[in-house]
Amino acid sequence: MSEAAIPSIAELRRAIATGRRTVDEALDLQREAFGRGAALHHCVVEHAHASQPVARAPLSGIAMAHKDVFHTGLRAAGQGRPSGSQAGAPPAAASAALQRLAAQGASYLGALAMAEFACGATAENPHFVAPLNPLDPAAAVGGSSSGSAVAVAAGLCRASLGTDTAGSVRIPASTCGVVGFKPGPGAIDARGVSPLAPSLDTVGVIARSVSDAAHVFAALQPDEAPLAQCLASPEGIEQALSRHRPWRVASALDQPDLRDDVAQRLDRFESRATSRAVAWRRIALRGLEPLSCLAQVVLHVEAALTHAHSARHALDSLAPITQAIVLPGWAVPAAWYRHAREARAAWRDAFVAAHLAQADVLLLPSLPRGVPDARAVTTTADGFDPRELVALHRYHAFANYLGLPALSFPVGTDARGRPVCIQALAAPGNEAGLLAFGHQFAATASPLLH
């Protein structure tokens, strides 16, 4: 990981609270890092004008850039399109999430690169130069929140908002060795965010550490939410995350499609982590195939509706991966989609009962075959291997269908020195518990985050 000039959000808040830094000094440091990194990493599509933050708010002095799906009020989201998705249209009102962050004192640095219309599990976007993975330029950068992952991993900012419809926060975070947090549906207000498949879309956070992600998530919660109240003091979030809990863990890390060196790393994590839980059970993961199928049905149909105008009038201008996601939706039998929507609650209840009734978290691999080479997952490259592309989102999309909160974080490196990440899932509504688990178990697991 490149130089990390920006201290954690908690450290910045402590420095400001104790007078060791002023808000302006903290912002200057972050803007300088952002400007320096933007020139190197091809992950920034728009620099925001500096504005005065709300004074004495929890995130005063914290600056972030976000995936280019958030309307800013001055500029409509570009959505990875060559001239912006709504060129010529008046800018829409600022997204609820950006408004909330601004009210909490956060400053906005700019918009970050992404796959076109948030389609695809990689950074591939024919309209822009692809951002390189800061850990290894030959390694893939996942998508669709590719710019967010690169910006955080390269030290341009500590955290960034993205969106996750079938893994688009967790996949890029996992390829770049940082934290990806997808809360449950609606946990972060999605008004003013460009949609892809509305019943699967979730606003999430990519961050350098679980603590950073928790600060941003807490700031986006209603004032009365317990985690939001922890923001009142600079120590509050980390105290809440660190509180001892009798963890009950269901581990389905041992999957048949793991690459050997990934399996060894996950084994090592498990052998170290087991003693820190009061109950650690290895269980079989069930329902993955039907749930992945249902998630895909919903994705195709809703993406087709969202981008109906583009499909009818500008199909040739769409990236190949966007075409591949949007077009099948026009021919999905109605019975498939109706079943997928109507059966969702029953599937969620059954899945939670089977995997999370006696556990606080369910552990899965994030990328079972590790971080692939960029050329293996770039559809136009000579070395393209569709199996590698499929492996990127194998363990992610079903969590969106079920509406479960999910957190991915690195636990070490593979034989090539690339990050190996796990994914933890929790029952609906247990975002705070999930973040606490990640904070406590990532802290000793990964040199990548420190």
Place this chain on the structure above:
Amino acid sequence: MTDPALEPWTTWVALSLQLHGIHADPGLALRAARTLSRLAPMASGLAAGGMAASLDELRAEPVHE
């Protein structure tokens, strides 16, 4: 060689796109047909009542390894 499972989906996708006024070249339509052909056994099975069996499997006693 012709894939008998793919062939009806190729026709179905071509007609669906045409009827919706979407002018996709044959390569794109074929790719969409492959996607639906791959999903069909599971998606049709679930929609046609196979969900109950899948849920029963999910609800069975947890398998501890």
